[in-house]
Amino acid sequence: MMNALKRKLKSDLFFNIIIYAMGLLIVLLVLIPLLFVVAASFSDPDLVIKGKVLLLPKGITLKAxxxxxxxxxxxxxxxxxxxxxxxxxxxxxxxxxxxxxxxxxxxxxxxxxxxxxxxxxxxxxxxxxxxxxxxxxxxxxxxxxxxxxxxxxxxxxxxxxxxxxxxxxxxxxxxxxxxxxxxxxxxxxxxxxxxxxxxxxxxxxxxxxxxxxxxxxxxxxxxxxxxxxxxxxxxxxxxxxxxxxxxxxxxxxxxxxxxxxxxxxxxxxxxxxxxxxxxxxxxxxxxxxxxxxxxxx
CATH class of the missing domain: 1.10.3720.10 (MetI-like)
Incomplete structure (x- = not known):
């Protein structure tokens, strides 16, 4: 009985890990492009074109x-x-x-x-x-x-x-x-x-x-x-x-x-x-x- 319960808990834990990992992956796939767009909108256009802007703005400007x-x-x-x-x-x-x-x-x-x-x-x-x-x-x-x-x-x-x-x-x-x-x-x-x-x-x-x-x-x-x-x-x-x-x-x-x-x-x-x-x-x-x-x- 205890062994069966432990196996069930392990399987539930493994399933939860997979679900959370997939959820985290989906969040990152959606969030990273959004952060890039926001960062690029506040950054120096020259740095954006050169690919130097990722998730944080560089050369912050409100000109755009x-x-x-x-x-x-x-x-x-x-x-x-x-x-x-x-x-x-x-x-x-x-x-x-x-x-x-x-x-x-x-x-x-x-x-x-x-x-x-x-x-x-x-x-x-x-x-x-x-x-x-x-x-x-x-x-x-x-x-x-x-x-x-x-x-x-x-x-x-x-x-x-x-x-x-x-x-x-x-x-x-x-x-x-x-x-x-x-x-x-x-x-x-x-x-x-x-x-x-x-x-x-x-x-x-x-x-x-x-x-x-x-x-x-x-x-x-x-x-x-x-x-x-x-x-x-x-x-x-x-x-x-x-x-x-x-x-x-x-x-x-x-x-x-x-x-x-x-x-x-x-x-x-x-x-x-x-x-x-x-x-x-x-x-x-x-x-x-x-x-x-x-x-x-």
Whole structure:
């Protein structure tokens, strides 16, 4: 008995060591690039280009941040991204809840058929060219709606929300509300949404991060520079720096290359701040919402 217990303790210890080692490795893989970006944003661009900056800044300077905050394109892109993120997240969360609620009701006729059709879109899509033609024919090309409507609902988020509603809200509660004369819309507004703060917080975080980091839709559907989100502006800065590095001995051009490198890192830091501000407010709901919404899917 004691030997079996010792073997079990040893196996549990070995398993915990492996888990912690893997967790530490993942943390390092994520943390080291982040530390490098932050360090490079405060460092002398010449030292960054020469590869002398690793995890700590060298030749500390705020010139790159000064240039970022003085750059009108970056400010315009930042404000555009804030608008797209706030409005897009609102639209996506509302539509996801409206779709997930009826699908979570077991009495919905043809529920399994609807779910099969929705799951099909998770693995197969119409393709980039047909989607582009559809957006153009609907009159959304070069408008903000091209970024907000076509990708408004994520199939994965819809399934998570549906599973949360199924597992967290008892069917007896619906029956009691029905006996009291409560309709489906009243149930959604007065019962489901107040009891679903955890999953709503998760949906807000998922959609906000996705919209904030998105750039491909803007690259395809927008041609007006004034509507570009921040990610497109950063992409253009990166491409400009790479183009200028393709061979020149001009001193002025070399200085531009250094500053474009510095601006690149500082702009990445600035663009990450909004998500870092939002996350602490939804973090307490995050694990609960994901765990409850992921089981029995």
């Amino acid at each position: 941040y000064t240039m970022v905050f003085e750059n009108e394109d970056i400010w315009r892109g930042f404000l555009n991204s804030c608008f797209y993120t706030v409005s897009g997240t609102f639209i996506s969360v509302v539509l996801t809840i409206i779709a997930a609620y009826p699908l979570s009701r077991r009495k919905l006729p043809g529920r399994n058929l609807f779910m099969m059709a929705i799951l099909f879109t998770m693995y197969f899509s119409g393709g980039m060219v047909p989607t582009y033609l559809l957006v153009r024919d609907l009159g959304m090309y070069n408008t903000i709606w091209a970024l907000l409507i076509p990708s408004a609902i994520s199939t994965y988020n819809l399934i998570v929300a549906k599973t949360f509603f199924e597992n967290s809200i008892p069917e007896e509660l619906y029956e009691s509300a029905t006996l009291d004369g409560c309709g489906n819309i009243q149930m959604l507004l007065r019962i489901v949404i107040p009891l679903s703060k955890a999953i709503i917080a998760v949906l807000i975080l998922y959609y906000a991060v996705g919209i904030w980091n998105a750039y491909f839709d803007a690259l395809i559907y927008l041609k007006d520079d004034n509507k570009y989100p921040l990610q497109i502006i950063l992409r253009n800065i990166l491409l400009l720096g790479q183009t200028e590095q393709m061979g020149t001995n001009d001193v002025g051009m070399a200085e531009k290359i250094k500053m474009s490198e510095a601006i690149k890192y500082s702009a990445i830091v600035v663009s990450s701040i909004p998500m870092l501000i939002v996350y602490p407010f939804v973090q307490k709901y995050f694990v609960k919402g994901v765990m409850i919404g992921a089981i029995k899917g």
